[in-house]
Amino acid sequence: MIFKNNLAYTALVAIILLLSSCLDNPVFVFDPIEPGLPIYTQRGTDVAGAIINDSIWNSEQEVNGGLIWNEKEFIPVICDTINNRLTFVFPGYIINYQNDTKTRQEIIVNLETNRIKSFEDLPLLDQTKFDLSNQFHYAYLVNQEVYDKYNNYHYYFENYYEHLLDSSVDFKPINQIGNFNIRRLSGQEDFIFAGTFGFEYEDSLNIKNTVYHGRFDFTLLKSGFFYK
Amino acid sequence: MRRKTRTLLMVVALAMVFCSAKAQLRVSAGPTFSKSIVNSDQLNSEFGTGFLLGIRNRFRPENLKSLSFSTGVQLCHRKYKIENPKIDRESYNDLYVTFPFLFNFDITEFLLVNTGVELGYALFSNLKEFEYKRRTTAFLFGFEFLQNRDVAPFITASYSPWERLDYETIDKFGNTTGTGYEFKNFYMVIGVNIYINDF
Numbered sequence: 209m210i211f212k213n214n215l216a217y218t219a220l221v222a223i224i225l226l227l228s229s230c231l232d233n234p235v236f237v238f239d240p241i242e243p244g245l246p247i248y249t250q251r252g253t254d255v256a257g258a259i260i261n262d263s264i265w266n267s268e269q270e271v272n273g274g275l276i277w278n279e280k281e282f283i284p285v286i287c288d289t290i291n292n293r294l295t296f297v298f299p300g301y302i303i304n305y306q307n308d309t310k311t312r313q314e315i316i317v318n319l320e321t322n323r324i325k326s327f328e329d330l331p332l333l334d335q336t337k338f339d340l341s342n343q344f345h346y347a348y349l350v351n352q353e354v355y356d357k358y359n360n361y362h363y364y365f366e367n368y369y370e371h372l373l374d375s376s377v378d379f380k381p382i383n384q385i386g387n388f389n390i391r392r393l394s395g396q397e398d399f400i401f402a403g404t405f406g407f408e409y410e411d412s413l414n415i416k417n418t419v420y421h422g423r424f425d426f427t428l429l430k431s432g433f434f435y436k
Numbered sequence: 437m438r439r440k441t442r443t444l445l446m447v448v449a450l451a452m453v454f455c456s457a458k459a460q461l462r463v464s465a466g467p468t469f470s471k472s473i474v475n476s477d478q479l480n481s482e483f484g485t486g487f488l489l490g491i492r493n494r495f496r497p498e499n500l501k502s503l504s505f506s507t508g509v510q511l512c513h514r515k516y517k518i519e520n521p522k523i524d525r526e527s528y529n530d531l532y533v534t535f536p537f538l539f540n541f542d543i544t545e546f547l548l549v550n551t552g553v554e555l556g557y558a559l560f561s562n563l564k565e566f567e568y569k570r571r572t573t574a575f576l577f578g579f580e581f582l583q584n585r586d587v588a589p590f591i592t593a594s595y596s597p598w599e600r601l602d603y604e605t606i607d608k609f610g611n612t613t614g615t616g617y618e619f620k621n622f623y624m625v626i627g628v629n630i631y632i633n634d635f
Contacts, residue, residue: 235565235566237565237567237568237601237603238520238522238523239603240474240475240476240478240479240601240603240616240618240619241478241605241616242478243478243479243520243522243523244522247567247601247603247604248603248604248606249567251566259608264522303522305521305522386609386610387610388610389610389611403610404606404610404611404612405609405610406606406607406608406609406610406611407609418608420608420609421606421607421608421610422610423610
């Protein structure tokens with residue numbers, strides 16, 4: 209009888225743990241103006257969205273009612289303490305709703321700041337607006353070159369990541385204008401990292417790229433903070 | 437303060453339903469026809485059918501022959517559609533517990549018109565995220581026919597002018613432009629009141 213009670217108790221605890229683990233899944237509240245994008249929140253919903261070159265980009269493949277085992281997106285933060293640069297990588301997908309396909313697409317935001325030397329310093333950027341028309345800050349889409357070389361990076365993330373850190377592939381956008389607004393960066397051990405952005409630039413082939421109506425709300429983990 | 441007022445009104449409603457000896461008690465039931473009213477031209481909203489089940493009472497002050505006052509508690513299931521190719525879900529369900537407060541006016545012996553407010557709380561909703569408000573306040577307007585019979589048909593419309601979702605709107609460069617409001621509750625119920633006792 210005791211064994212049965214223990215078994216029931218264990219099952220109950222397991223169910224509670226399983227359900228509580230679901231709480232970590234991304235929370236996508238669709239924007240009524242553009243339902244492919246999440247509304248702007250700042251509570252660690254782990255979603256992002258933007259309109260990239262007139263296509264919907266978001267961090268979540270299932271919108272409103274998605275599968276409970278959607279993986280949490282990993283937001284790498286790369287700190288270059290020598291050159292005073294901080295890089296955020298936003299993973300996501302360009303969604304094609306006509307044929308129900310998606311294409312991987314990262315947004316890279318590379319900022320100049322001498323305030324961040326460690327993960328614990330990140331809240332110093334709370335409520336900070338970065339003007340991307342300034343020559344010291346830039347944001348861009350990961351170009352095809354990186355994909356072609358590391359098209360299996362999703363399974364071998366370290367290789368891709370090392371490549372991204374390699375300054376030889378760093379791309380500097382041309383004629384860039386826009387903003388990257390960190391609206392909230394605070395917390396205890398993990399930080400809530402939320403903000404809005406929008407920018408446009410020309411790439412090396414003088415092709416104009418637009419990233420508009422951007423919004424993100426993630427939890428930053430110390431395990432995602434790297435030094436260059 | 438507002439929350440305390442709402443709680444107080446709900447307690448009063450329940451007390452009046454279950455504690456009053458001189459009330460006309462009745463069970464209300466019927467299908468609901470609900471819609472979520474949207475502003476966005478990106479969203480298409482359509483009616484769906486749910487159900488309402490509740491218990492109401494009615495007081496008639498002795499010096500007011502044509503006026504009476506109703507309260508009650510009811511379960512209100514509302515089903516509706518919000519459609520856009522970019523949203524996986526089309527059909528939405530809400531289950532509210534609501535507390536109506538109605539003023540009734542007898543137009544004839546067999547026809548009654550009523551109006552009032554309804555306080556509600558979503559026990560369940562497919563719009564379940566934290567950003568959607570679970571509390572609702574709505575205005576009611578309706579008619580009741582054959583009010584002095586044991587079984588009396590009624591029709592009531594409920595409209596909440598307050599949206600369930602407030603969200604920040606941003607321009608293409610990420611600057612805040614204001615607040616957007618979306619999803620107002622509307623439903624009609626066509627049902628019957630089954631009287632348990634009379635005045």
